[in-house]
Amino acid sequence: MTDPRVLSVNVGAVREIEWRGRWITTGIWKTPVEGRVALRGVNFAGDDQADRTVHGGPDKSVYAYSREDYEFWRGEEAFDTPVGLFGENLTVEGIDLSSALVGERWSVGTTVLEIAQPRMPCFKLGIRVGDAHFPRRFQRAGRPGAYFRVIQEGDVGAGDAVRVLERPAHGITLRYMTEVLTDRAKAAALRAVPNLPEFWNDIAHGRIELE
Structure with a gap:
């Protein structure tokens, strides 16, 4: 069993992309950063979100996804899974x-860091992986990754x-929270x-009201 650790710290600036005939902004493109990265307020240095009404903020300051969950998707989907693909700040x-x-x-x-909630994917995850239907499969899989609050600022590498x-x-897991949605x-x-x-x-x- 691998000792729990950070594989990479990933950040990305907001960019503008064309999607279905219109231009949208997104910060989902994240790439690994060498060395130690400062975490201050609600962001790692060099990181940003395009729409703060649904991304970022105190209850979504840091997003983590695991290598083990990526391995699941590598077996399920026809795309590669480099670190940062799902827009996570920490690949663990x-x-x-x-x-x-x-x-x-x-x-x-x-x-x-304190776990605040699971991820509920939006259409931009589908854009990132090149499949508009992927967010639904992501939601159903029960592998949402974790959003964190920042309890103590510092740096991570x-x-x-x-x-x-x-x-x-209380025993409420991130998987349980995603099950509540259905x-x-x-x-x-x-x-x-x-x-x-x-x-x-x-x-x-x-x-x-839930569907």
Whole structure:
């Protein structure tokens, strides 16, 4: 079993691309950075998001995806899976992100990060991989990756160990949260999670109708 660690730190500026006859902005193109990268506020140095209403911000400051989940997609899809393909800031290995708990705290480099929520993919992930239908398959697979809050600023570099500092007692995993999207009977259990992002708090209290 590989010890949990960071394989790469990936950042990207906002770019403009043509899609279906119109121009859109996106920050999903991320590439690995050598050396140590500072994490301040809600971004790694050199990183940005195009639409802050749905990307970035305190509850989506850092996105992580795992090598093991990429290996799953390599077997399922007809595209290569270089680090950063899904727009993650941290490509990690040796840790099952889908089984990680919401509110779990990690020590990574000199930072402390707290898992806030799973990813809900938008159409830009389909653009990135060249398949408009991919976001639906991504959602169904239950391998969402993890969005983090920044509890302690610092810096991170490839090779840094990932250490789990705290695991809350409620037992709600990122995989469970994605299952809530298709099984509303599970939604009430989310109320046991402190500091839920607004969208998930609304789901937990029945203020958003699920399909």
